[in-house]
Amino acid sequence: MGLLSLGTPLHWNDAKNHADKVRKHGIQQFINIYHNLKDRKNDVLLWGDEVEYMMVAFDHENEKARLSLRVHEFLPGLQEEEIEAAKRSLTVPTAWRPEYGRYMLEGTPGSPYEGSVHDLLKVERNMKLRRQTARKHMRENEAPLTLTSFPKLGSGDFLEPPHPAKGDASRSLFLPDEIINPHARFPTLTANIRRRRGSKVAINIPIYHDKNTPKPFIDPSIPADRGLFPEDKEASAGAALPDHIYMDSMGFGMGCNCLQITFQASNILEARRLYDQLAPLSPIMLALTAAAPIFRGLLADIDCRWTVIAQSVDDRTPQERGKEPLKDSRFVINKSRYDSIDSYLSLDSSFKPEYNDLDLVYDKEIYQTLRDNNIDDLLAKHVSHLFIRDPLVIFEELLEQDDDVSSDHFENIQSTNWQTLRFKPPPPGSQIGWRVEFRSMEAQITDFEKCGIRYFCCPFDAGNPDIQS
Ligand code: GLU
């Protein structure tokens, strides 16, 4: 779920003083990448999927299934083959990355698929192999499940080993910090979102009323005040809405699983067209893959994870959310960092200016810098829209970067704009071309279903004679 840099992560009180610097250099890095690589062409269609797994431990004796927090114990072993192969410029069939939750795991094919039908047939085989490979590193009673949300997350006896909720990063009433990946980026991200916002995140999902659900439903498990943290009072002071399932921690959203697909286009124009063509498909595919009807053990009146994640990382200040007049914040922002895209990017005849009919919030100064550097209006608006956000995790040792060779500051902001689609420039100095990541789909329980879903949004006809390389 983003850049995994190493170093000393800064507390929000320090990080915020470096936000302008990260933005300024991030933009310079983007400008350099753009001008170095805008004419790159003839890249072949390469693509790959990312599947997120939750490791579940089954306690057959007591008929319980719990999230197992052991993934980081065996992840280095799971990655070893890939690391060794990379040293000899070889590839392996499966690749593994950590994710937000200590019970989560992300698996991809070891090298990208190509654009042939033959390669489509490799997908299900590779997904099955991934499950078998991960399983070899797990205990007999553990399994990698592709559930979108774990129904009992944050409710009762759901963790192996158990931990009480009293962590300083999230300050949650329900989720211990022990569910968060121990890499410094993740607890810092969790804490800095809370600090920047000025309160805990408040996720409210309408509850499903069946005949036994009280009306109004007031969650009986919310304590008035545990006295552990000042934030404990928030829930009963209005953050928890009646008739809603209330959740108060980033883990409720980022602890969900999904299926993402990244496509390499033949050139930048094709990538921009692909981005636009996939935009209307992203909510459709979210609805078709909907797989998250239960949160904190309660049946919801929705069936997708999307709004849960959007609310779980909503770091906007009260001023940015329009709750208070603008004073220290720079913009009123109508969406969370995790949300749908706000503008189209194509330059070819399929795009009409009236399609960009949303009131786009963007940083006018950054827009002007991009325009002054010969970046067209649509792309300049797209990037200056992403750059209305602050960098949330800054590593002290990585503040000074060489903008000619690094994309670190650009990626810091780009990869914490978790939108339905991501337009991805080539990393400097790599073989990789211009890419688009399709991010809305929920995880399906079987590999067969996941493959079917992936075929459905196949972009093999995205080519346009106007923009062929
Ligand atoms: N787990 C997140 C989701 O369910 C995605 C994180 C990522 O961007 O990899 O959408």
Ligand code: MG
């Ligand atoms: Mg991921």
